[in-house]
Amino acid sequence: MIKWLEENTPKLVLAPSFIAVLIFVYGFIAWTAWVSLTRSRLLPKYEIEGFIQYERLFASPRWETAFGNLFVFGTLFIVIAMVLGLALAILLDQNIRTEGAIRTIYLYPMALSMIVTGTAWKWILNPGLGLEAMVRGWGFENFTFDWLVDPDKAIYTIVLAAIWQSSGFVMALFLAGLRSVDGEIIKAAQVDGIPTWRVYTAIIIPAMAPIFLSAFIVLSHLAVKSFDLVIALTGGGPGYATDLPATYMYAMAFSRGDIGQAASSAMIMMLVVFSIVVPYLYSELRSKDG
Amino acid sequence: MVDLSLAQTPHQAEGRTGRLILRWMLYILLLLFALFYLLPLFVMLTTSLKSLEEIRTGDLIALPRDVTFAAWRTAWSEACTGIQCEGVRPFFWNSVLIAIPAVVISTLLGAMNGYVVAQWNFRGANLFFSLMLFGCFIPFQVVLLPMARVLGLIGMAGTIPGLIFVHVIYGLGFTTLFFRNYYVSIPSELTKAAKVDGAGFFRIFWSIFLPLSLPIIVVTVIWQFTQIWNDFLFGVSFSQAGTQPVTVALNNIVNSTTGIKAYNVDMAAAIIAGLPTLLVYVIAGKYFVRGLTAGSVKG
């Protein structure tokens, strides 16, 4: 008995978490999948009706906008945040005297919820109250910065605020990466007279491949889940030009009383996540076991 | 550390002035970005210190002419949420009561899980880890309704323990990930040697792994604390009168639908609500970057 206990301690330790995840993640996903096949409205119902909710979803112009926005927003957000994060990390890695302070300034947006900073952003981006009005007040009458109220450009303000929030974190990841690259190799390269930019492109950046992957995963997870951001900044507007799948789902489930529809949109979101995470997991676990 | 000044390029002839200009440009660039990141906080802070009259007439980024802390006092103890006019104070303590236990429990469980997955490889450990990791990505809106049902069944609906429970469950994915990636970089020979010496599972964890874990504990605690403190969705769904966290109170104050909008009180309430996480980042930010270096991203 004691021996058995000793041998199985690791499994026993994992068991509670394992059960919790099975129920509260996978059980709930299964529940959502089930509900997405029903005609649930205000509260969940359990009679299966087929793929009606998915048909409705794909016939909805609003979902089309939301889903399209996910790709525009997601791509811009991830690419810009990564490039900016890497650039800032490299700049900050040049023996900057006030590094600690600057790093904290770059990092702090991650600490605040968009519910908190959204109000300030809304002000700054509002043409009548914020930047535009201010610059015009300085005498530049033709200065325009009205993305927030332009249905075609409002999504870029969401991108801007999202980058503001997360790029500092990405910078921290890359900075950590830069510090862990083997200094000997770099010194050797420099002694050989290789120009600095070549040192970065040929040695340092390739060595940080795993960090690119981590940053990509963290950012795409933020992109898919982005919700507070939209609610605080535009409320999905103008019209529904800045809707994202997460806000679409929330609107259907809670303000429209259309839970079946919400469940089907959630399943599509989960599919997107799945297509990002599974390749990552595959590479991550293979390299470790290999 | 890469240092440009060490670079012995053949073009050294371009000389010191060139490098000095570069250096200046570097600092200016860094400063400009710092301004970009600081702008919203600056607007919030100055606005919270102005009177309503000054906000109406003044510039967005102008410094307050007469600094007044009246808005802060109102936000903390007088602002109305519904018919209760006690400011954010009672809700602030709810948040503390929710966040601290949830952070401690989820970090501890994450450490144990990470330790097992990284060091006690058995069949299925990787599967467990994959399942766990995927759980990080589940959109929280999805779990609201079934979770509400479960909380009702186990009698924790609307209570602070209920909220702690929810935060622990959905924090496990990330905490396990952090610790697993950190412990994976510790040579497994260490565990093997300890086992030969007769140390058991918990003994090894307690006296070998935990003492090594400070950097990653800092990272995990910061991450979890930020997530839980800033949560609105769970807070609004799984609370009842008396257990609402500070983010819900903030939302109630800011989202007034009528009346004169007291921007200064809104901003002060927002800063108060964000202060704990802000402090954690400012104080522990250094360890955060250090902790990331120490392992969480190496994996």
Place this chain on the structure above:
Amino acid sequence: MNTYVTGAVSALSMIVATSALAEPTAEVLHYWTSGGEAKSVAVLQKEFADKGGSWTDMPVAGGGGDAAMTALRARVLSGNAPTAVQLKGPAIQEWYEEGVLADISSVAEANDWETVLPASIAGHMKCEGTWCAAPVNVHRVDWIWANAEVLNANGIEMPTTWDEFNAAADKLQEAGIIPLAHGGQAWQDATIFEAVALGILGPDGYRKAFVELDNETLTSDAMIAVFDQMRTLRGYVDSNFSGRDWNLATSMVMNGEAAFQIMGDWAKGEFMAAGKVPGEDFLCASAPGEGFLYNVDSFAMFDVDGDDKKAGQELLAELVVGQNFQKVFNLNKGSIPARTDVALDEFDDCARLSADDMQASSDSDALLPSYAHGMALRGAQAGAITDVVTAHFNSDMSSADAVQMLADGIANSM
């Protein structure tokens, strides 16, 4: 000695008649969190406390009740429903069908709600013949508010047709004044839309389109004309309107920056709070056309356990529809009482106009539920209409396309 006796007596009474003497308690979930609204709720709380009840406040602001409805759903699913909830329109019947509402017929009958409430409003409070909600007020949605001074200075009368409105707006625009103050949020777009639709389609057309969802009316030429007028109105709005809160639009009218606002009578509360006088500083008139669109706030009681809570529900229902509360609350809120036997002496001219129009519309069968404020349709259908309205208003979509999208959207929401 004294305390001993009291203690003994109360202990005795607990044993004898727990249910009759249970102290009424109520946890009230609502989204009236600001200014005049919160003051109005405080009135109710005080009355409740005076009658020996204990009130627990559960405010959840935001999104016109979205956040509150999120909380409600979670609470009901967890079997921990609040005692009373601010709920309105067909949502009441939807919740009733889920089997979670309590029956308050005994209170309604004892207080004769049937005769003191207008029939169409009483209809919203009933679920399959039983009373399941208590009305608080009647908001009129189809109002036009105007800055009196601006109209005077430009020689403009309050418009009575949409053509007159357009002519006045053109004139104002030339004079450099924003004709229409508007906030670009979906529900505000919908508020304007239904006022225009009522004017152009007429009461019967409105009912066919937005209560019965009659496809022929929805795709008619008149509906195209409604969207055309929306496009015209879009031209009268300043370029910075997106996302603006409705009360900020109201203050634009107040300070003369803009001339008109089309908004429900909660806007009046803003004017009054700023010390403006109706008829002198600002003018109110029903939006062009016949009819009356109402938005009735109400409380629904959820099925809960415990005699104290049940006693609380009964007390609350009785107080809410009581004469005193109906008067005080609506004086604060800008709306008019739901019951027709409350003296309106203390109310302003706009409120009295509203009460007269309600009576007249009720007689001529033109008293209609507001779709934009969730009185006419269930969430999914109302939402589908709003999606089209706001997409049309915020883009250069043609009216014909909008009408097609409207029909498709409604079909898809079923």
